[in-house]
Amino acid sequence: MNIKEIQVPSFLRRAFNGRNAIISIPYLWLLFLFLFPFIIVLKISLAQPVIAMPPYTDLLKWGESWWPTIQASLDSYLFLFSDSLYIHAYLSSLKIAIISTILTLIIGYSIAYSVARAPTRWRGILLMLVILPFWTSFLIRVYAWIGILKTEGLLNLALTTIGIIDKPLIIMNTDLAVYIGIVYSYLPFMILPLYANLEKMDMSLLEAAADLGCRPLKTFWTVTIPLSLPGILAGCFLVFIPVMGEFVIPDLLGGSQTLMIGKVLWGEFFYNRDWPVASAVAIILLAILVVPIMFYQKSQEKAIS
Amino acid sequence: MTETTTTEPWLDSNQKPYIQIVNATKKFGNFTAIDNLSLDIYKNEFFSLLGPSGCGKTTLLRMLAGFERFTEGRVLVDGEDISEIPPHLRPINMMFQSYALFPHLTVEKNIAFGLQQDKLPDNIINQRVEEMLELVELTDFAKRKPRQLSGGQSQRVALARSLAKQPKLLLLDEPLGALDKRLREQTQFELMDIQEKLEVTFVIVTHDQEEAMTVSSRIGVMDSGKLIQVATPTQIYEAPINREVADFIGDVNIFKGIYKGQDEKGTQLLSEDSKSIIYATQKVDVPVGNRIWFALRPEKLEISKKLPEVDCNILKGKIEDIGYGGSFSTYHVKLENGRQLTAIRANRERTAEHHLTWGDEVYLHWVPHSAVVLLS
Incomplete structure (x- = not known):
């Protein structure tokens, strides 16, 4: 048998060797599932709304000439800055994201700390319990909070039965309900990086601090907290960034006065059918988030080196 | 003060x-x-x-x-x-x-x-x-x-x-x-x-x-x-x-045996490793016939091919191994009964005219003062 060797051009061979193939997977992923959609959204944001299918004008208009004319307008962006609703929504989202990140950090740190200091045989189980809620749909868990927080819900029922309050608390459809929902939903994202950090902390450092005359509480502030800073940053960004654009929780638990940019975005798309403005809202949100994302990148690079 | x-x-x-x-x-x-x-x-x-x-x-x-x-x-x-x-x-x-x-x-x-x-x-x-x-x-x-x-x-x-x-x-x-x-x-x-x-x-x-x-x-x-x-x-x-x-501190050769009493040369021990009585200067206060031990550091064991001109503490053996350590050499000497002892000798001459090599028949000897008597 005479097998003829197939001549493969060298540049193709180089492109398809195993190493490059594996490295290319994340790049292709980002290209097709992040960059392309982003370009589409950017394109829509530069269009004009029309009553058509799809509801926006084309970016490129093919006329008689060989070359298409570009139809781009910044009207949607200008509109965002002319109506104070949008700026308020951005600022309100920022406020809610910051406050809930801080609340999540405080609660998450104490949970992560206790799990990391628990006896080794308990740690796995405790960590499982932290992740356990993920086994249920996110939506169902948020709906469950409605059942707890509403005026005739479980919480008010329990409190009135014990006799702590006589009139039911109004929590449902307020900002408080939104905070409860966000902190509850995002807690695992805070706990996991913090736990990973605290668990590998060298206990002899705490002993060394005590040995040098440092009281336990002060040791926590001068040794434990600084050393867990990478975990704190990772947890805060993992919570802050998605909360900034959160839509489901304010929609289900918040009231009419709860203003969040995610909800506005939803409204633009599905009630106003103004896709260009909705896309512009998304692009601006992304621009705002690029700043903390870059900080997060930086901190991760530092943690690795 | x-x-x-x-x-x-x-x-x-x-x-x-x-x-x-x-x-x-x-x-x-x-x-x-x-x-x-x-x-x-x-x-x-x-x-x-x-x-x-x-x-x-x-x-x-x-x-x-x-x-x-x-x-x-x-x-x-x-x-x-x-x-x-x-x-x-x-x-x-x-x-x-x-x-x-x-x-x-x-x-x-x-x-x-x-x-x-x-x-x-x-x-x-x-x-x-x-x-x-x-x-x-x-x-x-x-x-x-x-x-x-x-x-x-x-x-x-x-x-x-x-x-x-x-x-x-x-x-x-x-x-x-x-x-x-x-x-x-x-x-x-x-x-x-x-x-x-x-x-x-x-x-x-x-x-x-x-x-x-x-x-x-x-x-x-x-x-x-x-x-x-x-x-x-x-x-x-x-x-x-x-x-x-x-045993924990440094190397040591231990001789197990029966206490046979004292004489002018010191404490007598009848050991399985020698056919005669061996001696240590240190005195002990136990009944004759008790089990006692002699401990001897390797550097206190003298090793030579010639029969030493002393009247006690001579053991005959064959060199099994030599470990060259630069300033000193370690010799593993196998006695006639198969027991292995360790001796250390300083290498005081540069040109290594030790005359000692693998398989050599050698005599090991120590002065009674060098041995330590142990009761446990």
């Missing part, structure tokens, strides 16, 4: 011990780590706790530092009972085996850490940190972070940090364990110099018997949570109290 300074305060009954460990017991569940241990350590001593891993030496050190509570017993420093005082209030500092340098602080901040806890004014802290950096010769590295230091430099920072507060007692947990041999030997002498200069009492934990011998004023040999022997390095080496200590 006359204060007599003596190099061996433990021999002087007028001297008051500085650290007194009284009937200390530590139990972890059913496991007894420290078993009713009492020990007196004197001011400015360089005391070594030596023993195999798991013997409880580190536990004892951690009890002194305050990281482990006494199950029973107590410890007094300078007459004050500190058993119930938490670690951050004890006048004791510790140098950790892992060094435990704070990775987020620079070298000078690490050294200043303990001083800052005492709320000292800044200028005093700075001055003290500078002194410490000078002491360990790391002045140029003050602004570095621990991860930018070599192992030897980290070790010196850890030492400087633990000495900065001028503790009454410094505990060192395997302080040189992570260094390579050459650096370790050099650092041993530095450690001794620093201890002498600062006049701090040192208690060091080590499993390295050579290190313990080099640095210590006294050594406490531990096993199973108990002190087996507490003595100077020379006494531990030349007069171990039992086979365990003899």
Whole structure:
């Protein structure tokens, strides 16, 4: 048998060797599932709304000439800055994201700390319990909070039965309900990086601090907290960034006065059918988030080196 | 006011011990780590706790530092009972085996850490940190972070940090364990110099018997949570109290046999390894016929091809192995009954005219004074 060797051009061979193939997977992923959609959204944001299918004008208009004319307008962006609703929504989202990140950090740190200091045989189980809620749909868990927080819900029922309050608390459809929902939903994202950090902390450092005359509480502030800073940053960004654009929780638990940019975005798309403005809202949100994302990148690079 | 300074305060009954460990017991569940241990350590001593891993030496050190509570017993420093005082209030500092340098602080901040806890004014802290950096010769590295230091430099920072507060007692947990041999030997002498200069009492934990011998004023040999022997390095080496200590410290040849009484040459032992009686000068007080042991260090065994012109302690054998160690050579000699003994001979002549090689028939001999008699 005479097998003829197939001549493969060298540049193709180089492109398809195993190493490059594996490295290319994340790049292709980002290209097709992040960059392309982003370009589409950017394109829509530069269009004009029309009553058509799809509801926006084309970016490129093919006329008689060989070359298409570009139809781009910044009207949607200008509109965002002319109506104070949008700026308020951005600022309100920022406020809610910051406050809930801080609340999540405080609660998450104490949970992560206790799990990391628990006896080794308990740690796995405790960590499982932290992740356990993920086994249920996110939506169902948020709906469950409605059942707890509403005026005739479980919480008010329990409190009135014990006799702590006589009139039911109004929590449902307020900002408080939104905070409860966000902190509850995002807690695992805070706990996991913090736990990973605290668990590998060298206990002899705490002993060394005590040995040098440092009281336990002060040791926590001068040794434990600084050393867990990478975990704190990772947890805060993992919570802050998605909360900034959160839509489901304010929609289900918040009231009419709860203003969040995610909800506005939803409204633009599905009630106003103004896709260009909705896309512009998304692009601006992304621009705002690029700043903390870059900080997060930086901190991760530092943690690795 | 006359204060007599003596190099061996433990021999002087007028001297008051500085650290007194009284009937200390530590139990972890059913496991007894420290078993009713009492020990007196004197001011400015360089005391070594030596023993195999798991013997409880580190536990004892951690009890002194305050990281482990006494199950029973107590410890007094300078007459004050500190058993119930938490670690951050004890006048004791510790140098950790892992060094435990704070990775987020620079070298000078690490050294200043303990001083800052005492709320000292800044200028005093700075001055003290500078002194410490000078002491360990790391002045140029003050602004570095621990991860930018070599192992030897980290070790010196850890030492400087633990000495900065001028503790009454410094505990060192395997302080040189992570260094390579050459650096370790050099650092041993530095450690001794620093201890002498600062006049701090040192208690060091080590499993390295050579290190313990080099640095210590006294050594406490531990096993199973108990002190087996507490003595100077020379006494531990030349007069171990039992086979365990003899075997743990350095190499040793042990002769097992029956006590046959005393004569003008010394204690008589009938050993399975020789066809005749062998002798040691040291006298014993046990009935004739008891089982006793002779311990003989390899360097005290003379090895020669000619029959030595002495009237006792001659064993005949054949060289099995030679280990060339540069300054000395180690010979493994197999006796006629198959027992192997170790002899060490200094290589005093450069051109190696030893006349001794593998398979040579040789005579081993020692003077009765060289052997130690052990009763257990």
